Amino acid sequence: MTVTDRVPMSVRACSQLDRQRHARPQGRDRYTISEVVDYTGLSAHTLRWYERIGLMPHVDRSHTGQRRYTDKDLDWLDLVGKLRLTGMPVADMVRYAQLVREGDHTFAERERLLSAHREDVRRRIAELHSTLDVLDYKIDIYAARRRASEGV
Amino acid sequence: MTVTDRVPMSVRACSQLDRQRHARPQGRDRYTISEVVDYTGLSAHTLRWYERIGLMPHVDRSHTGQRRYTDKDLDWLDLVGKLRLTGMPVADMVRYAQLVREGDHTFAERERLLSAHREDVRRRIAELHSTLDVLDYKIDIYAARRRASEGV
DNA sequence: CGCTTGCCTGGAGTGCACTCCAAGTCTCTA
DNA sequence: TAGAGACTTGGAGTGCACTCCAGGCAAGCG
Numbered sequence: 222m223t224v225t226d227r228v229p230m231s232v233r234a235c236s237q238l239d240r241q242r243h244a245r246p247q248g249r250d251r252y253t254i255s256e257v258v259d260y261t262g263l264s265a266h267t268l269r270w271y272e273r274i275g276l277m278p279h280v281d282r283s284h285t286g287q288r289r290y291t292d293k294d295l296d297w298l299d300l301v302g303k304l305r306l307t308g309m310p311v312a313d314m315v316r317y318a319q320l321v322r323e324g325d326h327t328f329a330e331r332e333r334l335l336s337a338h339r340e341d342v343r344r345r346i347a348e349l350h351s352t353l354d355v356l357d358y359k360i361d362i363y364a365a366r367r368r369a370s371e372g373v
Numbered sequence: 374m375t376v377t378d379r380v381p382m383s384v385r386a387c388s389q390l391d392r393q394r395h396a397r398p399q400g401r402d403r404y405t406i407s408e409v410v411d412y413t414g415l416s417a418h419t420l421r422w423y424e425r426i427g428l429m430p431h432v433d434r435s436h437t438g439q440r441r442y443t444d445k446d447l448d449w450l451d452l453v454g455k456l457r458l459t460g461m462p463v464a465d466m467v468r469y470a471q472l473v474r475e476g477d478h479t480f481a482e483r484e485r486l487l488s489a490h491r492e493d494v495r496r497r498i499a500e501l502h503s504t505l506d507v508l509d510y511k512i513d514i515y516a517a518r519r520r521a522s523e524g525v
Numbered sequence: 526c527g528c529t530t531g532c533c534t535g536g537a538g539t540g541c542a543c544t545c546c547a548a549g550t551c552t553c554t555a
Numbered sequence: 556t557a558g559a560g561a562c563t564t565g566g567a568g569t570g571c572a573c574t575c576c577a578g579g580c581a582a583g584c585g
Contacts, residue, residue, distance in 0.1 A: 254532070265532085266574055273535095285581060287532055300511075303504045311572065328522075332515035339508045346501050349494050352455045356491045359452075363484035370480075407561070417562085418544055425565095437551060439562055463542065 251281070251289040261298050275315050276301065278322065307342050403433070403441040413450050428453065428467050430474065459494050 245252075245260060254265050261268075268288075271277050278297060281289045304314055317334055320327040406417050413420075420440075423429050430449060433441045456466055469486055472479040 264574075267572085269533085270573070285532090287581085300507070303507050306500050307504045325518075328515050328518050332512055332519065335508055335512050335515070339505065339512065342501050342505055342508065346498055346505075348458050349498050349501070352459045353491065353494055353498075355452065355455050356487055356494065360484055360487050360491065363480050363487070366480050367484060405561080416544075419542085421563090422543070435551095437562090439551075 245292065245295060250291050251283075252291075252295070254288050254290070257290050257295070257298070260295060261302060263298070263302075271301070274311070276311065276318050278318070304338070307338070308345070309338055309341075313338070402443050403435075404443075404447070406440050406442070409442045409447070409450070412447060413454060415450070415454075423453070426463070426467055428463065428470050430470070456490070459490070460497070461490055461493075465490070 252260070254268055257263075257268060258265050263271075268277075272280060277294065280294060281291065283289050301314060304317075305311075313334065317331065320331050320334070404412070406420055409415075409420060410417050415423075420429075424432060429446065432446060433443065435441050453466060456469075457463075465486065469483065472483050472486070
């Protein structure tokens with residue numbers, strides 16, 4: 222048996238709050254890629270890459286071929302950002318995007334997909350809590366020793 | 374500003390419970406690599422790799438050069454496993470291992486390192502909870518539509 | 526008109542954390 | 556004692572999620 226499970230990676234991620242310090246320019250509904258960069262915190266590279274791999278619904282273009290994102294696109298990117306933060310693999314998100322494109326008859330499968338992921342997230346929260354206990358324990362020990370040596 | 378934050382990856386990880394379904398063979402204190410594989414759920418490749426990169430304290434060898442792990446090594450691997458599950462980068466864990474090797478005068482820095490990581494973990498738990506809300510919301514919608522279409 | 530700035534593309538490169546390979550040595554069981 | 560299976564090494568390969576690059580187009584400005 223090999224280890225097939227993937228490992229979570231560091232998330233020193235900007236929090237949701239950080240990432241959205243730039244509000245949506247109101248009411249225009251035709252955002253340039255750099256506006257979306259400011260809004261989402263994703264790089265322009267990443268936004269184009271999301272499109273290439275099918276993680277974005279079709280993005281509108283200006284008459285010269287530049288991308289123009291809508292509010293709906295930003296909503297979608299909000300969701301993708303959430304799922305990304307919980308560690309859903311990009312491939313799964315692409316699958317979900319596909320189901321959305323296919324229309325209403327995929328509701329059941331979308332529900333299954335999200336439910337499975339929700340279980341993952343719950344499991345992960347439990348794991349994190351159990352690690353928190355270990356960290357608390359270790360930190361207490363170090364803190365106690367430090368206090369002892371400082372107080373002489 | 375580019376996105377410098379890393380993203381969590383999928384953790385369909387065996388839970389702690391799964392990973393330790395194989396108990397420590399009691400009292401021998403000289404485990405072969407395959408026993409450690411069973412105990413930790415890590416692959417032998419990974420165990421050797423951990424050693425190469427300095428993430429393990431020195432591991433004992435048999436007279437013919439095969440690895441013999443002690444209970445202390447298993448304890449260390451338990452801790453590493455916990456940190457790994459919380460997404461601490463391997464480089465940080467290596468740094469921590471280094472500090473441990475250097476002795477008691479590194480207590481303060483070890484405490485700092487773990488405390489910083491604890492903050493990361495807390496932040497992540499909060500993020501996961503907020504995503505859970507979004508998932509609940511979406512799933513409710515799908516479930517409601519499914520019920521509506523099933524009931525006709 | 527030239528310059529800067531922003532955007533476009535396909536494809537190559539990066540960093541992380543493994544994961545595997547080849548070729549040889551050791552250990553255990555029948 | 557023979558053969559299967561476990562263990563050893565350095566180095567190469569893999570998969571994921573970006574990240575960057577070269578080369579080019581389009582708009583605005585002095």
